[in-house]
Amino acid sequence: MENQNNHSKLKAIIGILAVLLIGSLIYIFKLTSDAKGLEKNVVEIKSEKESVLKDLADLKATYDAAIAENTSMSDELIAERDKVVKLMADLKASKGDNASLQKYRTQYKAMEQKMQNLMQEVEVLKKQNQTLTTSLDSTTVVLEDNKKYNQVLVGQNEELSKTVELGSKLTVSNLKTAAYKQRSSGKQIETDKSSRADLLQIVFTIAENKIAKSGDKTYYVQVIDPKNNVLGEKATVSFGDTSLTYSFTTTVKYENKSVNVKEQLPGKDFAKGTYFVNVFDKGELVSKSSFSLK
Template sequence: MENHKSTNALKAVILVLSILLLGSLFYIYKLSTDTRELQTQVTSTKTEKNTILKDLQDLKATYDAAIAEKTEISDELIEEREKVVGLMAQLEKSKGDAAAMAKYKKQLVELQAKMKNLMQEVEVLKKENTKLTTNLDSTKVVLADAKNYNQVLVGQNEELSKTVEKGSKLTVLNLKTATFKLRSSGKQIETDKASRVDFLRVSFTIAENSIAKSGDKTYYVQIIDSKNNVLGEKTTADFNGQSLTYSFTASVKYENKTLQVIHDLPGKSFEKGTYFVNLYDKTELVSKSSFTLR
């Protein structure tokens, strides 16, 4: 009887131990399964975090390129880029749970949609700017052509003015000087002997010029003897800071036709040697000659 009780007790212990063993095995299996699921979930969440972060980096790069275009919506592009940068900072600090990833993914989709709309607007603005630039370049070409044409006209006008000015200048010809002795009878005898000369006669011709300005004209005659003395009046005139000492002036009324000018310069004790005669139109030397007395 006691043996039978001992056997039943042993069977009960074995049954309890078996149940505990099965329970332990089931717990270990469940724990192992939960651990693998957790590891899988963590790995999946980390991968999703990296994917979202990569998409955000691509968004930022797109905005950087668009902002560099400097369009009319650059301020709005900068504002959206800052949102992307802010979300990237939040994501990097996140522990990466599934709920957070779902929230970040939703925000990413919204930012991508906004970016798509803005990029379409940027493309439209770029096309308009290209068109405006093309029109501006065409306008610049037209203006440049007009400017060049005007410069050509100005150059032609300047050349024409110079030609007219040059052509309108009077030409002086045949500047000559003759020396005379005046007898008591009034007869004039030409001589080249210094001691006998009583006056000099300077003559020159103003050529005909139909485009020259007609009216009163004054020439300044300068006669210099062999000792470098100016004969005659020895008057000095000033022309805009330039001075000229002359022997006499020859004033005529020019009417665009050939005009002979003659002027006498009396004197005493003329020196022997070579004399130089210079004819000036103010300070411009227009003709010169020389003669010699013995």
């Protein structure tokens, strides 16, 4: 009887152990399944995170390329690209779960849509710029042709101006100088002796010129004696870097017709030898001659 009871107890213990073993196996299986499920979820989350980061990187690259074209929308494109860069930084720093990844994916979709709208605007601007560039190129060609034509005209005008300027210069000719003796009666007698002379008479002609500017014309007359002294006023005037010492000036009212000019230079103790007479129009020598006294 006792053996029978012991056998019953042993069977009961074995049954309990079997139940515990089965429970343990079920628990271990569940834990294993949960671990596998968690590992799979982690892999999927990591993959999704990398996918969103790649999409954001592509979005940034699109903005970079559009910004490099330097359109009038560059500021707006830069602002949107900066938003993409910030979202990428936030995503990289996040621990990552399904809820947060879904949030980032939603933000990416909104940014992608905004990018597509902006790219359409950029394309419209590019086409407008191409049309404008073509128009500008045509205008540039016309302007270049006009510029070349104007340069030719300017050159021709400069040549014409030089020709007119040369043609409008007055010609001084027939410059002659003679010494005279002034008598008490007022009569003047020409002489070639220095001891008798008490004035010099200078005459010259301004030729007719129809294209010259009319009005008062002033000439500077310089008389140099045999000792290289300037006679008369010995005044000095400057024309730019050039200075001129002259004997006297004569002003003529010129009306585009030939004019004879006669001036006298009083003096005394005239030296024997050769005298030189020069006529200047401002700083330019326009006529010269010489004469001698015995």
